[in-house]
Amino acid sequence: DAKTTQPTSMDCAEGRAANLPCNHSTISGNEYVYWYRQIHSQGPQYIIHGLKNNETNEMASLIITEDRKSSTLILPHATLRDTAVYYCIVRVFETSGSRLTFGEGTQLTVNP
Amino acid sequence: NAGVMQNPRHLVRRRGQEARLRCSPMKGHSHVYWYRQLPEEGLKFMVYLQKENIIDESGMPKERFSAEFPKEGPSILRIQQVVRGDSAAYFCASSRYIRTTNEKLFFGSGTQLSVL
Numbered sequence: 256d257a258k259t260t261q262p263t264s265m266d267c268a269e270g271r272a273a274n275l276p277c278n279h280s281t282i283s284g285n286e287y288v289y290w291y292r293q294i295h296s297q298g299p300q301y302i303i304h305g306l307k308n309n310e311t312n313e314m315a316s317l318i319i320t321e322d323r324k325s326s327t328l329i330l331p332h333a334t335l336r337d338t339a340v341y342y343c344i345v346r347v348f349e350t351s352g353s354r355l356t357f358g359e360g361t362q363l364t365v366n367p
Numbered sequence: 368n369a370g371v372m373q374n375p376r377h378l379v380r381r382r383g384q385e386a387r388l389r390c391s392p393m394k395g396h397s398h399v400y401w402y403r404q405l406p407e408e409g410l411k412f413m414v415y416l417q418k419e420n421i422i423d424e425s426g427m428p429k430e431r432f433s434a435e436f437p438k439e440g441p442s443i444l445r446i447q448q449v450v451r452g453d454s455a456a457y458f459c460a461s462s463r464y465i466r467t468t469n470e471k472l473f474f475g476s477g478t479q480l481s482v483l
Contacts (some may be wrong), residue, residue, distance in 0.1 A: 298474035298476050301473065355400075356412065
């Protein structure tokens, strides 16, 4: 899988938008960008994924740049329960499997 | 539609004992992945299985660890002769099929293994 680079940590005020950046400059044409998060001691939770177009669901929005070398996950109105480690993962189909390779992620802390 | 079910939630073993961790994938999912998370570390892939087949075990320690996903029943991660370094959270994920990069993995709540 293509390597991703994320800030180690970020802070956000409750009720404000949280914008989490991710660089994936070596991404290739058939690789999707996935975002997961892990709230302390829980299993990773799927948030959103996309290929080239911007995506939105009930949890978040994903903005992918036109050259696909970076993306931003947007939580429009962050709450205290959004405090978690957020993982940006670029994933390619492999004949031997379709696993996710987790990096270090970004620790997002939402403050009251 | 129940999610990925893992049990037990917490497991305590003494050094030298065996640990068996179970994972029931989501309904309709036939692919299972096991991950390990050591304290204060990230998630590390261990093994990927389909029904009755191990597809990729590149992340599994060479000794004491084994995994299976029988035709009937849950997937089992087995750790023989546990040592304190095996203490970790073990997560299972499942998916429907792999013939696409547009397939989501869904994770269970994990089993916290503590070795005394």
